[in-house]
Amino acid sequence: MKKAAFCLMAMVLLLSLCACVGKGPGAPQVDITQTPDVSAPQTTPPDAESPEYPFGSPSPAEHPNETTPAGPDKAGRLGFQGGNIGAGGLVCDGGDGYIYYRSESDRWRLYKARPDGSEKTKLSDAAPDCINVLDGWVYYLNYRDGFSIWKVRTDGTGETKLADGYCGNLYVAESGMYFDMRDENNAPSVYRADLDGGNMTLLYPKAWMKYYYGGKVYVYTSQLIALDIATGEEKAVAPTYIHNVTVDESGIYYWAVNEGEYRQVDLDGTNARVLVKGGDYFNYCDGVLYYTGIGENKNGPCHIVYKLNLDSNEKTVLLEEANEFFDQNGMWLGVTFRQLQESAETIDPALFEQSEEGQIFKGLNESVWYVLACGEHLYMRAALRESLVQKGRLDCIARLDGGVVIWD
16 A cells, blocks of 8 residues: 555645535536536545456346336336435445445445345446446446446346446436536536437536436536426526435435535425535435534544434434544554644654655544445445454445444
């Protein structure tokens, strides 16, 4: 593991903590040529290899290992659940007793496993993103093939390329695949295609795909727009910079980034209300909102991962990020966030090294990301000290229902 991976500048830490309070009204609006996304614990894959992929289109009549769909929809069955795709889509409940995921333990390859982590099986050498599972097939964007769209059967056979190009935000339903794809100018447009990749149709130019529900795609330009696919009717439902969209029968849920608020509106865009002020990494699913907020203990500020039941307003802590630094073996360094922030001169000079950017603190710290809901189970990609102690690596997938368990 490279030494650089263990270096953390104090300013980076403080900025990451400040990020959870949301951007102020003066923050710049999004550029349509830039992906409006947030950073993950690790943004480059553990390796740079580009594996060979088998081509060939299997007969649609051959569907071994049929699965139950991930969720219902007025217009058909869905291959995703809640806001998981907007949260990266790195873990997906197949509805067949398996969880489909991008492995942190095997160079981001596509795997499936039982909810308890047993029966881990590699399905593909692809590095998947936006994982959907429907009718015995796993659909995903392939990082190692320029974010093109692929599918593979849930038993690992029949891997097939469905669409070429730089695609994003893939939502799979019984009625088709919905996604955005960038052009030669790096500008996205929203498309629909059949589940075999055929009949690709432009639905909305110069826009990001944000959600699919009830025969409508929700796209973002400078505001959130609901487009009825059958009639072509469109309606603005959120006139602001948004992220983390989920839609169900109870309304439209989204993070108003510039206002620093997580909101709900009715399906027609009226009756807006604020559910949470501040926070980050929002994922609404089936009446529950998962998100990260800022807390504080004796060691200073820290991130706290919450589960908020919107009906009862009951809030549960799923994980509190350790706000003390450790070394590459997971040994505590005796340095807290507060000490680094307020009195760095009292820290052992041996824990710093000089670089062109200045003094760099060499301690490691934990970081958290989105909670992904998979049926009754909860998973989160994170960088956790316990993973370093157990597995020898910081990045992991943790299971959060019933305590924190290093799952992969």
